[in-house]
Amino acid sequence: MSVEILDGRTVQSFVEDEGAFNASVDGRFAALDADHDGRLCYSEMAGEIMSLRVLEKHFGVDDAGAVGPDELAKLYRVLFARFDRDGDGGVDREEFRAEMKEVMLAVANGLGFMPVQMVVEEGSFLKVAVDRELARAA
Numbered sequence: 001m002s003v004e005i006l007d008g009r010t011v012q013s014f015v016e017d018e019g020a021f022n023a024s025v026d027g028r029f030a031a032l033d034a035d036h037d038g039r040l041c042y043s044e045m046a047g048e049i050m051s052l053r054v055l056e057k058h059f060g061v062d063d064a065g066a067v068g069p070d071e072l073a074k075l076y077r078v079l080f081a082r083f084d085r086d087g088d089g090g091v092d093r094e095e096f097r098a099e100m101k102e103v104m105l106a107v108a109n110g111l112g113f114m115p116v117q118m119v120v121e122e123g124s125f126l127k128v129a130v131d132r133e134l135a136r137a138a
């Protein structure tokens, strides 16, 4: 983990660079797809969903810290259902790309134009977005 300065524009320009963004999302997808069947089932997605809790505003949850384990399990199911757009019980690459794009655009909107300090996880999309911006500025 590292602390980075980022703003909405950094994130948005990363999402809009379709080649870079899709490559990054596809890499994440492949890493999550433990049994390599080209779909993410709920258990494969669970870790990712937990890391998305920082983005809970996007999913309409205001205070996830206040919910108990039962509610949390329910919340994870709801989040999984958002990814699984056709409801077939698995998240394919297209569904994963589409939802990650929306999530990241929601993050960009939330950040706005004022740069903020954020703790970002190594290998996360935000980290990739920051590194990309730094590489461009150099």
Ligand SMILES: [Ca+2]
Binding pocket: 033, 034, 035, 036, 037, 038, 039, 040, 041, 044
């Ligand atoms: Ca799988």
Ligand SMILES: [Ca+2]
Binding pocket: 083, 084, 085, 086, 087, 088, 089, 090, 091, 092, 095
């Ligand atoms: Ca699906």
